[in-house]
Amino acid sequence: MKQITASLPFEWPSRAKILSTVETLVIGTAGGLVFLVAGLPGGLISGSMIAVGIAAIAGRQLALPPILTQTVLVLLGISLGSVVSRHLLQQVSAYPLTIGLLALATFCSTFGSSYYLQRIHGWDRTSAFLAGSPGALSQITILAVERGADLPGIAVVQTMRVIILTAALPMVLAFAGVAPSVAPSLTTAIASPLELVGLVAASLAAALLLRLIKFPASWMFGAMIASSVLHGADWVEGGLPNWVRGVALIGIGALIGSRFARMRIKTLAGHIHAALGSFAVAIAVSAIFVGIVALTTQVKLSDVVVAFAPGAMDAMLALALTLHIDPIFVGAHHLSRFVFVTIATPGIVHLFGRTQDDVDD
Numbered sequence: 001m002k003q004i005t006a007s008l009p010f011e012w013p014s015r016a017k018i019l020s021t022v023e024t025l026v027i028g029t030a031g032g033l034v035f036l037v038a039g040l041p042g043g044l045i046s047g048s049m050i051a052v053g054i055a056a057i058a059g060r061q062l063a064l065p066p067i068l069t070q071t072v073l074v075l076l077g078i079s080l081g082s083v084v085s086r087h088l089l090q091q092v093s094a095y096p097l098t099i100g101l102l103a104l105a106t107f108c109s110t111f112g113s114s115y116y117l118q119r120i121h122g123w124d125r126t127s128a129f130l131a132g133s134p135g136a137l138s139q140i141t142i143l144a145v146e147r148g149a150d151l152p153g154i155a156v157v158q159t160m161r162v163i164i165l166t167a168a169l170p171m172v173l174a175f176a177g178v179a180p181s182v183a184p185s186l187t188t189a190i191a192s193p194l195e196l197v198g199l200v201a202a203s204l205a206a207a208l209l210l211r212l213i214k215f216p217a218s219w220m221f222g223a224m225i226a227s228s229v230l231h232g233a234d235w236v237e238g239g240l241p242n243w244v245r246g247v248a249l250i251g252i253g254a255l256i257g258s259r260f261a262r263m264r265i266k267t268l269a270g271h272i273h274a275a276l277g278s279f280a281v282a283i284a285v286s287a288i289f290v291g292i293v294a295l296t297t298q299v300k301l302s303d304v305v306v307a308f309a310p311g312a313m314d315a316m317l318a319l320a321l322t323l324h325i326d327p328i329f330v331g332a333h334h335l336s337r338f339v340f341v342t343i344a345t346p347g348i349v350h351l352f353g354r355t356q357d358d359v360d361d
Contacts, residue, residue, distance in 0.1 A: 081227020
């Protein structure tokens, strides 16, 4: 009997994991609804993230299992793709210039943040460069382990940057008058049941294909590409029901907030000043390049701000969805940033970080 049980490919989650998942979703939903009712911009994702983050810092072991995370990302991708139009696709010709400026902004932000961490907080060069790299957290974590860097410090700096941007960016855009304080409905029509089945099937197929070739953020981008093609070609009209889109936004917020569950309060407190200072440097650098793009191109300021924000790709795309910002422009730029960081960071660490001999010592 034991041999049969051991050979089963599927194992039901433990009671503790189920309760942790339910608690995470309940807290995230409550926080999102409170922000939504209060009329705060980006309410569902920001409220969910802040509520879960506070609970996690307070000691609750909150988490979402991989299957739910993947489901949320697919739903987000479908929703993003459903706002695609031929008008948006026609704007692709403006991307090479702004993507080139984004690459320069990424390098300047990385070096500026790392210099701050070294000079002000005494970080070693490797840890400072890895903490200053905006995005690609999984790759950064692997490099940090390989190079013997300060993994807890890097995690705090990276996580705080995402948390602050996701919570503050919608309000900043609303107060500045460049984005609506309450996001309008992105899709007035709901696809027919048959179209929804086809939309989900195509999105899953595209996501799995991208996953096979190890494409970054494959679940979200695969669904977004499939949904974009179907909507852009007018093969599907309408999108997911509003409540499903809301579930996706709450899920993304809960996923981001749950990152604090893996941090001790002592670790967070010990690196909070470094995180805030590094964030300020990154934002200052990004703001310079946002100003250049805004003054030299016809791209909307709100689109540029979200596209150049040094935050997590999934979080920024979720904000693009909820704030009615061009998802193609934002997605193209954050994917480009991901590629820049993934390719360039190992080389930067090799050239400017500690040598492996220093790490071994």
